[in-house]
Amino acid sequence: xxxxxxxxxxxxxAGTPLAIAGTGLLVNERAGVLNLGAEGLMxxxxxxxxxxxxxxxxxxxxLGAGALAAAVVxxxxxxxxxxxxxxxxxxGLALSLFGGGxxxxxxxxxxxxxxxxxxxxxxxxxxxxxxxxxxxxxxHPVVYLTMALTAATAWFxxxxxxxxxxxxxxxxxxxxxxxxxDVRGIRLLAVVVGGALCGVSGAYLSVVYTPLWVEGMVAxxxxxALALTVFATWRPARVLFGAYLFGGVTMLQLHLQxxxxxxxxxxxxxxxYLATIVVLVLISRNAQWIRVNMPASLGKxxxxxxx
Amino acid sequence: xxxLDVRPTPSLLLSVLSPxxxxxxxxxxxxxxxxxxxxxxxxxxxxxLFEPFHGARxxxxxxxxxxxxxxxxLGLSLCYRSNIWxxxxxxxxxxxxxxxxxxxxxxxxxxxxxxRWEFFPLVTxxxxxxxxxxxxxxxxxxxxxxxxxILVSLMLVYVANLMLSWLVFGxxxxxxxxxxxxxxxxxxxxxxxxxxxxxxxxxxxLAAIAAAVLMWLFxxxxxxxLQLQIGGPAPAAARYAGxxxxxxxxxxxxxxxxxxxxxxxxxxxxxxxxxTPYVSNGYGFTAIIVAFVGRLHPIGCVLxxxxxxxxxxxxxxxxSRVGLPAAVSGVFQGVLLLSLLACDTLVHHRLRWSTWR
Numbered sequence: 001x002x003x004x005x006x007x008x009x010x011x012x013x014a015g016t017p018l019a020i021a022g023t024g025l026l027v028n029e030r031a032g033v034l035n036l037g038a039e040g041l042m043x044x045x046x047x048x049x050x051x052x053x054x055x056x057x058x059x060x061x062x063l064g065a066g067a068l069a070a071a072v073v074x075x076x077x078x079x080x081x082x083x084x085x086x087x088x089x090x091x092g093l094a095l096s097l098f099g100g101g102x103x104x105x106x107x108x109x110x111x112x113x114x115x116x117x118x119x120x121x122x123x124x125x126x127x128x129x130x131x132x133x134x135x136x137x138x139x140h141p142v143v144y145l146t147m148a149l150t151a152a153t154a155w156f157x158x159x160x161x162x163x164x165x166x167x168x169x170x171x172x173x174x175x176x177x178x179x180x181x182d183v184r185g186i187r188l189l190a191v192v193v194g195g196a197l198c199g200v201s202g203a204y205l206s207v208v209y210t211p212l213w214v215e216g217m218v219a220x221x222x223x224x225a226l227a228l229t230v231f232a233t234w235r236p237a238r239v240l241f242g243a244y245l246f247g248g249v250t251m252l253q254l255h256l257q258x259x260x261x262x263x264x265x266x267x268x269x270x271x272x273y274l275a276t277i278v279v280l281v282l283i284s285r286n287a288q289w290i291r292v293n294m295p296a297s298l299g300k301x302x303x304x305x306x307x
Numbered sequence: 308x309x310x311l312d313v314r315p316t317p318s319l320l321l322s323v324l325s326p327x328x329x330x331x332x333x334x335x336x337x338x339x340x341x342x343x344x345x346x347x348x349x350x351x352x353x354x355x356l357f358e359p360f361h362g363a364r365x366x367x368x369x370x371x372x373x374x375x376x377x378x379x380x381l382g383l384s385l386c387y388r389s390n391i392w393x394x395x396x397x398x399x400x401x402x403x404x405x406x407x408x409x410x411x412x413x414x415x416x417x418x419x420x421x422x423r424w425e426f427f428p429l430v431t432x433x434x435x436x437x438x439x440x441x442x443x444x445x446x447x448x449x450x451x452x453x454x455x456x457i458l459v460s461l462m463l464v465y466v467a468n469l470m471l472s473w474l475v476f477g478x479x480x481x482x483x484x485x486x487x488x489x490x491x492x493x494x495x496x497x498x499x500x501x502x503x504x505x506x507x508x509x510x511x512x513l514a515a516i517a518a519a520v521l522m523w524l525f526x527x528x529x530x531x532x533l534q535l536q537i538g539g540p541a542p543a544a545a546r547y548a549g550x551x552x553x554x555x556x557x558x559x560x561x562x563x564x565x566x567x568x569x570x571x572x573x574x575x576x577x578x579x580x581x582x583t584p585y586v587s588n589g590y591g592f593t594a595i596i597v598a599f600v601g602r603l604h605p606i607g608c609v610l611x612x613x614x615x616x617x618x619x620x621x622x623x624x625x626x627s628r629v630g631l632p633a634a635v636s637g638v639f640q641g642v643l644l645l646s647l648l649a650c651d652t653l654v655h656h657r658l659r660w661s662t663w664r
Contacts, residue, residue: 036457040641080645080648080649083311084311084648084649084652085311085652086648086649086651086652087648089392089457090599090644090648091645091648093394093595093644094596094599094641094644094645094648095641095645097592097595097596097637097640097641097644098637098638098640098641098642098644098645099641100592100637100641101634101635101636101637101638101639101640101641102637102638102641104632104634104637105632105634105635105637105638108632108634215634219465220461220462220465223458223461223462226458227455227458227462230455230458264473264477266469266470266472266473266476266477267469267473269469270465270466270469270470273462273463273465273466274462274466276458276462277448277454277458277459277462277463280448280454280455280458280459281448281452281454284452284453284454284455285452285453287453290453
């Protein structure tokens with residue numbers, strides 16, 4: 001029983017980075033910009049966060065540094081795809097490749113370094129409850145903040161005027177432009193905010209979750225987060241649910257490996273990636289369903305006055 | 308304030324200049340990077356720009372690195388022209404390395420009497436089938452279930468990597484290899500025939516050049532090649548003309564997977580001579596940059612693979628000589644592609660300085 005509680009706790013922790021990045025990418029895509037550079041952004045912020053945590057010992061500063069680094073880089077990405085109208089697929093890929101190289105380059109000095117001992121964050125009283133205590137109430141604060149982030153994003157998108165403008169820009173940028181909205185400016189803002197969230201996610205991985213820096217340590221989570229937005233049909237709550245689902249798959253395979261199940265460890269490690277493919281196939285099978293839910297201008301350039 | 312005006316026709320001059328400007332930007336960024344690290348930029352850059360061309364041995368090493376890049380980039384160019392975003396060439400390369408390496412292992416272990424020239428077509432075929440089979444998963448899931456090929460092909464890279472890792476840590480591990488994760492060294496007969504005695508460059512390089520010529524013929528001189536390039540990006544127009552988008556997706560992915568698989572098989576049978584977890588060096592990802600820098604054109608890919616190979620070799624030299632991390636070549640690759648994409652805006656647009664609105 002206790003084992004199950006720990007598994008649930010670990011699942012929440014493993015799903016959190018996917019949820020943060022997935023939510024950021026969702027905001028991005030709701031404005032009509034597809035950022036295939038998520039993996040690169042997360043790697044850059046992972047190394048930035050680790051470096052700050054290593055030198056200051058403050059994990060909140062580290063998360064902020066990750067967000068800042070990714071925001072700056074994604075602003076560059078945004079400028080390329082929104083103002084210069086470069087191909088979003090190619091530019092995002094370039095960003096992912098650049099992020100991989102750049103983070104490995106910057107991070108060579110940090111490989112094998114250890115962060116100062118982490119402090120635990122149990123919630124008083126609640127964490128002492130049997131079963132639910134270890135399962136739910138001994139998490140890092142970021143885990144709870146992520147749930148709040150999901151709620152805030154849903155509220156923003158569906159209950160505020162700004163959210164409506166953002167969604168309209170993703171659906172019909174020309175109409176939004178005709179109504180006097182600054183399509184490019186708002187898209188850039190969405191890209192920067194989405195990038196910053198990817199950055200928090202990357203820094204969480206290297207500072208809280210693992211905590212260490214290894215080249216390529218994001219290990220495809222940026223891509224899985226991109227898949228999550230499709231899986232969630234661009235709905236915030238479903239992103240969170242999907243992220244915990246993937247966190248659960250990751251944790252289950254680690255758990256089974258630790259118990260010495262007689263399957264080679266490599267096959268177990270394949271599970272999160274195979275699960276992504278299976279989920280994508282299941283959700284995409286209905287092309288109509290995807291088409292209805294996908295922001296209509298996703299991936300398409302917008303040129304003002306070019307109707 | 309700078310505004311962009313659409314040019315009535317793309318500028319031919321700038322389409323030639325744009326890669327050169329992008330290259331210049333990359334070199335400038337590199338110089339700043341070395342300066343920031345306190346290394347002499349002239350010395351460091353010479354390792355990237357001159358030494359890979361210095362002498363016959365260096366040139367053949369350049370050809371050796373170019374071979375997998377050309378093969379992967381050719382297929383990727385075909386995919387991108389057909390609007391199929393295959394970014395999993397790395398995985399297809401790895402599976403080609405596994406099937407090619409498997410055949411070499413079988414020949415070695417069973418002591419099959421073959422010479423290098425008899426083995427060459429066999430290993431090529433094995434690699435092509437392996438890579439194409441891996442890519443066919445992407446094609447099938449896209450065609451049948453509408454699954455996004457970007458994500459599926461990338462996820463399959465991780466799966467292929469783990470599969471290779473399982474083989475060399477498990478069933479294929481050399482029993483006399485002191486527990487290192489590697490297969491036994493392949494028999495001499497399974498090495499690719501060398502082009503020049505004493506140097507590592509093999510006939511696979513010429514095969515890659517031949518593939519580029521064939522790809523050029525296919526793309527620009529056959530009805531099928533035309534169908535692909537229309538069927539992908541403009542399915543409605545293609546349907547009207549009687550071309551099929553499904554056909555385009557399948558063909559592009561199978562050809563691309565096959566070529567990447569051959570690249571993997573060549574790498575194992577050529578310079579490596581055994582299967583290890585580190586077959587690839589990221590060739591499948593670097594090839595994406597090669598394809599774009601080469602303008603998705605077969606001849607362009609051959610030229611661009613030369614540029615990217617110098618980055619790879621320069622990175623290795625920088626690591627062994629002045630202790631810079633080899634990942635610096637990854638930075639160069641990323642900067643090159645990003646600045647190329649930015650410069651390409653100039654091909655279709657004119658910059659105009661204007662006052663506020």
